[in-house]
Amino acid sequence: MAHESVFQIFIGALLANNFVLAMFLGLCPFLGVSGKLDTAFPMGVATTFVMAVAALCAYGLNWLLGLMHLEFLRLISYIVVIASAVQLVEMVLKKHSPVLFRALGIYLPLITTNCAVLGVALIQTARDYTLLQSMAFAIGGGGGFTLALVLMAGLRERIQLVEVPEVAQGAAVVLMIAGVLSLSFMGFAGLGG
Amino acid sequence: MSALPAPNPVSTWDDMMEGVWRQNPTFVMMLGMCPTLAVTVSAVNALSMGVATMLVLVASCGLVSMLRHIVPKEVRIATYIVIIATFVTAIDYGIQAVSLKLYDALGAFIQLIVVNCIILGRAEAHASKTPPVAAMLNAVGMGAGFTIGLLALGTVREVLGAGALFGVSLFGANFQPWVVMVLPPGGFFVLGSWLLVFAWWKKRKRAMSPTPIATSRSA
Amino acid sequence: MNMPPSSALPVPATQTPTRAMVLTLGLVAAICGLIIVSAYEGSLSAVRDNRRVALERAITKVLPGANKTISYLALPDGAIVAASGGDAPVGALRFHAAYDAKGSLMGIAAEGSAKGYADTVRILFGYSPPCACIVGIGVINMRETPGIGDKILTDTAFLANFKALDTRLNAELSGLANEVKTVKHGTKTQAWQVDAISGATITSRAVGRAINEASQALLPRLVPKLEQIQKAP
Numbered sequence: 001m002a003h004e005s006v007f008q009i010f011i012g013a014l015l016a017n018n019f020v021l022a023m024f025l026g027l028c029p030f031l032g033v034s035g036k037l038d039t040a041f042p043m044g045v046a047t048t049f050v051m052a053v054a055a056l057c058a059y060g061l062n063w064l065l066g067l068m069h070l071e072f073l074r075l076i077s078y079i080v081v082i083a084s085a086v087q088l089v090e091m092v093l094k095k096h097s098p099v100l101f102r103a104l105g106i107y108l109p110l111i112t113t114n115c116a117v118l119g120v121a122l123i124q125t126a127r128d129y130t131l132l133q134s135m136a137f138a139i140g141g142g143g144g145f146t147l148a149l150v151l152m153a154g155l156r157e158r159i160q161l162v163e164v165p166e167v168a169q170g171a172a173v174v175l176m177i178a179g180v181l182s183l184s185f186m187g188f189a190g191l192g193g
Numbered sequence: 194m195s196a197l198p199a200p201n202p203v204s205t206w207d208d209m210m211e212g213v214w215r216q217n218p219t220f221v222m223m224l225g226m227c228p229t230l231a232v233t234v235s236a237v238n239a240l241s242m243g244v245a246t247m248l249v250l251v252a253s254c255g256l257v258s259m260l261r262h263i264v265p266k267e268v269r270i271a272t273y274i275v276i277i278a279t280f281v282t283a284i285d286y287g288i289q290a291v292s293l294k295l296y297d298a299l300g301a302f303i304q305l306i307v308v309n310c311i312i313l314g315r316a317e318a319h320a321s322k323t324p325p326v327a328a329m330l331n332a333v334g335m336g337a338g339f340t341i342g343l344l345a346l347g348t349v350r351e352v353l354g355a356g357a358l359f360g361v362s363l364f365g366a367n368f369q370p371w372v373v374m375v376l377p378p379g380g381f382f383v384l385g386s387w388l389l390v391f392a393w394w395k396k397r398k399r400a401m402s403p404t405p406i407a408t409s410r411s412a
Numbered sequence: 413m414n415m416p417p418s419s420a421l422p423v424p425a426t427q428t429p430t431r432a433m434v435l436t437l438g439l440v441a442a443i444c445g446l447i448i449v450s451a452y453e454g455s456l457s458a459v460r461d462n463r464r465v466a467l468e469r470a471i472t473k474v475l476p477g478a479n480k481t482i483s484y485l486a487l488p489d490g491a492i493v494a495a496s497g498g499d500a501p502v503g504a505l506r507f508h509a510a511y512d513a514k515g516s517l518m519g520i521a522a523e524g525s526a527k528g529y530a531d532t533v534r535i536l537f538g539y540s541p542p543c544a545c546i547v548g549i550g551v552i553n554m555r556e557t558p559g560i561g562d563k564i565l566t567d568t569a570f571l572a573n574f575k576a577l578d579t580r581l582n583a584e585l586s587g588l589a590n591e592v593k594t595v596k597h598g599t600k601t602q603a604w605q606v607d608a609i610s611g612a613t614i615t616s617r618a619v620g621r622a623i624n625e626a627s628q629a630l631l632p633r634l635v636p637k638l639e640q641i642q643k644a645p
Contacts (some may be wrong), residue, residue: 026227083271283448293462
């Protein structure tokens with residue numbers, strides 16, 4: 001049982017141990033979807049929702065598997081649950097917001113392979129969080145992911161107006177910016193105890 | 194992903210080498226970024242992660258390829274994921290049995306191999322359409338390319354950030370390590386620098402050759 | 413594109429019959445299940461050995477000269493039982509009793525953990541009953557900043573904190589008489605304080621918190637029952 005408070009965990013996951021910039025989870029969408037602000041934010045929200053669902057299910061699955069002494073099935077069950085949660089989100093989005101569904105395109109099903117989602121489930125299990133702590137971790141982490149995504153999108157929209165040297169165009173300059181962002185987020189260390 | 198106008202791989206050797214250079218997962222396809230930046234704080238960790246991923250890749254592609262005629266297409270992605278998760282679980286236990294120190298160092302990223310886009314991508318795009326031996330050889334190539342990418346980062350970060358290589362101290366006790374290199378920002382910077390180097394090298398090649406080569410894709 | 417030979421007829425675009433799907437999925441599940449179970453069973457003894465060796469090594473580091481270690485569980489109701497190989501009941505605290513060559517109790521080793529800068533810092537500390545103090549610590553697992561947080565491994569002044577860290581219990585035996593607290597570098601005045609490493613406060617505080625939380629929970633259960641484990645069984 002971890003002794004951190006729910007608030008500490010939330011703030012930690014949001015800022016000091018930001019999923020993308022400090023823990024390197026969720027990098028593929030971070031580098032891929034952060035081109036435009038309008039797609040970055042909804043992507044972040046969708047991912048946060050999936051992370052919350054995944055955290056909930058992972059908690060339940062872990063308890064169930066522990067009862068039956070089938071811990072070695074943990075990884076498989078987690079990933080199957082995540083894949084199903086993503087399908088659910090896809091169906092809901094398709095019905096209620098087709099424009100958004102089309103805008104997110106291929107990146108929506110790719111939430112399944114987003115390390116951040118599985119990472120939430122695995123880390124909360126490793127740290128033995130309670131249900132409330134897990135939810136705080138998932139929502140804080142998702143919020144941090146969205147924050148990083150939005151920041152990067154804003155910055156990338158700015159770079160488009162600037163002359164970037166040819167050798168640095170594309171992923172190179174994005175990574176350099178991400179490095180500076182990560183450096184600045186290190187300033188949050190120790191926040192929330 | 195845009196189709197590469199490369200000549201069709203004529204031999205299995207070519208097919209294998211595609212993954213090492215032309216379609217290098219780390220530097221060209223930009224897949225599997227999470228472990229690339231996270232575990233490359235030292236060369237040993239980088240090498241271990243690369244080997245672990247290659248083993249999962251080869252085993253998964255092998256099994257997927259062997260089952261390719263009977264897996265129904267409606268559930269193929271789910272099946273591939275289950276197969277990959279199986280081998281990742283096996284590797285997880287394998288690493289624990291070999292070295293607890295390595296296991297602690299790699300942490301959650303061992304289990305996160307299951308969501309490494311390289312593996313699912315290869316299974317879907319290649320292994321499901323190719324006989325087992327060819328699929329596995331291609332997987333070896335991809336795994337080798339990935340390991341090379343990891344090592345490229347791991348060695349630079351360890352040398353600059355800890356003054357050592359594979360645990361062997363290089364510069365003696367008075368060396369002030371560039372600590373940021375083994376911290377998260379360093380990962381971003383080093384990968385970005387490698388991409389800069391490759392882009393510059395490609396640009397030079399283009400400038401030096403008289404006729405434009407059909408390059409893989411523009412930056 | 414060449415037409416494939418007539419033996420390879422194009423597959424009709426119909427749904428795979430449910431029966432075939434279920435059979436195939438069943439087969440895949442069986443194969444995967446087999447692989448996982450074999451990997452688990454095959455590695456189990458090696459993993460157990462690794463863990464045991466690592467633990468013994470850590471215990472010998474915090475309690476030098478330990479000849480034999482036996483693991484116990486301190487149950488919530490205050491009883492002390494030998495730890496079996498299986499899972500510990502909820503609320504039980506695991507500790508390890510170290511005995512010298514003659515079989516008398518040398519000290520207790522227990523784990524504590526707290527959140528450091530990057531991730532959880534797990535330490536093993538050695539407790540000596542005669543002086544009711546902590547006599548040494550070892551870091552089991554940490555991911556602190558190299559060159560800064562990882563100084564807790566090597567900084568001699570910091571490690572000297574733990575040569576005789578006062579962890580006496582209060583009169584009611586319900587908790588520590590004085591909370592183990594990490595103080596700013598250079599301001600340590602009491603035997604139950606931990607002098608932080610200058611520039612590595614967060615990691616130093618994590619070590620202090622880990623020891624405090626673990627001792628507050630374990631020692632009240634352990635100290636009244638020390639006689640029970642004085643001699644190696």
